[in-house]
Amino acid sequence: MSQQTQTNPIDFQTEGLQPEFLISLYKNLLKPRMIEEKMLILLRQGKISKWFSGIGQEAIAVGVTMALQKEEYILPMHRNLGVFTSREIPLHRLFAQWQGKASGFTKGRDRSFHFGTQEFKIVGMISHLGPQLGVADGIALASKLKDKKHVTAVFTGEGGTSEGDFHEALNVASVWQLPVLFCVENNGYGLSTPTNEQYRCDHIADRGLGYGMESHIIDGNNILEVYNTISRIAESIRDNPHPVLVEFKTFRRRGHEEASGTKYVPEDLMKAWEQKDPVDNFERFLVEKAILNDEKISEIKAAITHEINENLATAFDENDIDSSETDQLNDVFKTFEYQEINSKEELREIRFIDAISESLKQSMERHEDLVLMGQDIAEYGGAFKITEQFVEWFGKDRVRNTPICESAIVEAGMGLSIAGIKSIIEMQFGDFVSSGFNPIVNYLAKSYYRWQQEADVVIRMPCGAGVGAGPFHSQTNEAWFTKTPGLKVVYPAFPYDAKGLLNTAINDPNPVLFFEHKALYRSIRQEVPQDYYTLPFGKASIISSGTDVSIITYGAGVHWALEVLDQHPEISADLIDLRTLQPLDKESIFNSVKKTSKAIILNEDSLFGSVSSDISAMIMEHCFEYLDAPVKRVGSLETPIPFAKALEDRYLAKNRFESALLEILNY
Template sequence: MPTTLPALDFARFDYPNETLRELYEQLLRPRLIEEKMLKQLRQGVISKWFSGIGQEAISVGCARALVQSEWVFTMHRNLGVFTSRDVPLAKLFAQWQGKPGGFTEGRDRSFHFGSREHHIVGMISHLGPQLALAAGVALRHKLLGEQRVSLAFTGDGGTSEGDFHEALNIAAVWKLPVIFVIENNGYGLSTPVSEQYACDQLSDRGIGYGMRAMTIDGNNILEVHETISKLAAELRENPEPVLVECQTFRVRGHEEASGVKYVPTEEIEAWQQRDPVDRFGDYLIERGVMTEAEQTRLAKSIKAEIMTGLRDADNLPAATGDPERENAALFQNHPAPVPIAIGTTNDQTKEIRFIDAISDALRQSMRKHEDLVLMGQDIAGYGGVFKITDGFVEEFGLERVRNTPLCESGVVGVGLGLSIAGGKAMVEMQFGDFVTCGFNQIVNNLAKSHYRWGQNADVTVRLPVGGGVGAGPFHSQTMESWFTAVPGLKIAYPSTPADAKGLLMSALADPNPVLFFEHKALYRSLTDEVPQGDYYVPFGKAATAKAGTQASIITYGMGVHWARKTVEAEGLDVEIIDLRTLFPLDYDAIRTTVKKTSRALILHEASLTGGFGGELAAWIGEHCFEDLDAPVRRLAAMDTPIPFAAALEADYLPEEKLASALRSLLDY
């Protein structure tokens, strides 16, 4: 690149002197904080630092252009957003030091946090997912008719991630009032932009999605502030997304340990001549808006604020371990619903299919929760591939029953953003297998948000799963064990129509993230009595599907029906426990049945190795060993992908092996 760059041009903007002084102060504050943090890093007070020196104009310009109640989604180098919104310095310093007084109480570091009070949500290390969250907040604003925008930052490297493209596409299709800001600082860690993208400028990508896009000088505080101010005003009146590429430069390492040896010295020197703080300060002196002495006094005053904040943070106690406290932080408190026994509600029950129970739960919940939005592929006019939402558009409208593009990660992220802004989301995976495309959002955003910074994720993800329907490897999996290992997710897996309705209504009422597994083969094959109206089944309460004394089958989903069929055919006095939810798990019911029968067989449809049955078997062996008269037995599917042909699928599934497994257990 050239060793000389055009000078910053502030004179072409018409700002009153008071505003110019305010903007300079807002630029100077994060610069001085960073300089102090670099010293603290060398002293070992903090463990890591991602420097935004040289990029302050983007953070400050964007933050000052929005109103305080508009959400901003930040990245590593957006300290200026936090300081512009008057986040207490002592709390920021405590956050970086990993102390309980920080925003995450020592559970996460640097800018990996949010603050509802300040309408800021920080990034996670995966860089791209926050863009869809901003779109979700914008969706909430649009649904409520609020004249507000949201704004999300990403880097040049992040624009290559799928989450970037999914978020922009959703926002464009739904015309959401969100501003996507790219901080193009020349390098993705050490990879120059010439090796990251082939287009002339990153703003060109927005044009491909049908949105306005522009490239501006990210080191010019006035250009950034004026551009974002005008765009925000326009979007509040006429909602649509806009992509803004801010050209800037990272003069320090990606983080301090990585250094800048990979950057030519002349390139750094050229950009230092365009330093946003120094050059703007020079301009104010040249124009007579401030004197050099005034700038010196201001710097001294800010340094005093920093020292006061550091003293306050230093006086806070260090983090201490407390397992009970940490476990309690996983979820937002939510009172368990009062269960209603079938047949006790003035006999208001109706015999319906499993699939109709799911549909009924959604309809009742949509009526009860006016802020609930359903999202999924083809769920609107078409009613979904299984017709579960057929007719919903006529009652609830297209705003609340939304067809989505084929972008599972983006849609889950929009659901979380909707929750951040006070809404409630249900996301339907067309087939549960497709959840792999949304895996990161589920395990790193939905599952961890409340634990990290107290933000609940009011999102229920429905997953049609299971074999026995000849659908092959990509439409038949049951993947609960992928998620039972992730703290922060509630997991339901009903086996009956009544439980399907009751558990789903409980899931949709719960402000925490729920994965809701629905076995496709039960949709139209199983009919039972289901209470009408509101009906709730609490999580963490197993059911005895059949009483018995010889042994216990502990199972869930389709396994309950395989167990019933086999036990009845074999004439066995075997107890069947339907777990109903895998988290929370009813350990008391497991302990009680094992103590009663002294023999346990764990049955599930997923493959044996790594399946949830291994966890159940380990727990029984550890906690119920003295009650056992035989080793715990596991029965599950083969350790292969699920095949398509009927004969192969029958071999894969454990149903035909259950009778012999039971006999072996009883004969031990």
């Protein structure tokens, strides 16, 4: 065991560590520093566009990575270059990634460290920081369900701990006792904002107590303290799954990114941390202990320099990326080979809500590791009793009550997908999805396009008005998601469609928002096969055929249109139930409009920015010469949804549809 020397401000404890291993630690610590120094030169030369420096913090990334097993996932930040190099990612691929070349990890679609790689069990960050914490929960949940005895390590900075996702993720990990190592690099500043303007507790580690979680404070500049402590913690997590919060005290010696500079840092503070440089001090220590000498250090540095230059040359020599429009569009979704499964059993009449429940039950039987997550879905059976008895049938591991934290649960679904497990998340009401909006539109929707990682998640969305539930339990917010490439949106109107389409949604490896209109749950009945079957996405249902007008709608709008047509048997109409909004059956729409020459689009949502607006625009672009009247849109009032029945009736598009239909017919 060494003793702290006067010349070294860091106390390195080497007990139990062999010289060969200490040298490997040194090499892994030195490599990211030397790469960074090279990148800063290239930045000044204009050969790379941006750089987020981790100089001064290398010991954390390297120590944590070397303490973990190679099959254990790490979710790093953009300053954790040492994670990538310690996992031995070929440098030319890293350099190509930073230059937007094809041999990188995102086909030029994202920059720096915003990527993941299953090969090296690394899941890179997104700029919103917080979501990766919940994703780590999902990966750790998969490890626990499969009894892998793995640790999942996730990084964030002290600034990121102010985000709600941090608190949600810690709470979920604690409640579910997940094997997650939460690594907080406290470098004193969130960009330029000091910690005294970020939080009021003495240490971020203090927050662990509030979540019933073990926590530690580690000198983040001491590579041996990081490695030894994390090794012990990781082993305890593997033996007994539980989350641990670790705060690493360190300092970022460069700006947030190079253009930011460091003028906001007091000079004496910068000098104090320069004296605690993790690379220089460890090198000095190894020399003092005669483990290294100048000749050996020069040899190591020469080898790393050669490796950097050789791999840089490979990356620079690679041609700039070229990609067709077709290639780009084809990579928005993972290819899904739809398998049509037809019913072989008798029909019997059931309600819409029963069709949803049957689909879930039969899918849980078909996919043995499928996980359901949502508020009150276990013993209580969910707000609408759709999952009643599911705990008895499938157990609490697979039917999981969640805390009230939509964001973290969506992220956990993403983590499960990364680990190879499908999940279904129930939003208790579709309105509440706004609390989980960020990970849906920025993580689930973009992951496959960015680094070919599918988000095998279905989000069930009980939605819609007509039940007197007011502004926060009545929205139909499908247009929030049809706007976002990378999401599929399904919105059935009948029990038969609901069951078959939900089965397909669960089979599809892409993220699906599945809208279920609450007013239809117990009011609509239909004959439905008892056994398992599927229906294709992107294929509308032509409910009636006619020549006078094309009525295009979905969800409750289908039933509103049927009521009006029943009252007007003289109207000969194509009634098109879209069933899925993304993908959209444009062919059926266009063929119908070309036949009838008139089109009216009905949706429950308010008009501006609605699905009907896009469909109207498409009809104008593709069918203009066939039209005998302007395309008519019918939607609800441009107000939030009121509670009182008289106000709700006046709000809904239902009561304006009949007059609008007659108006276009008489045009």
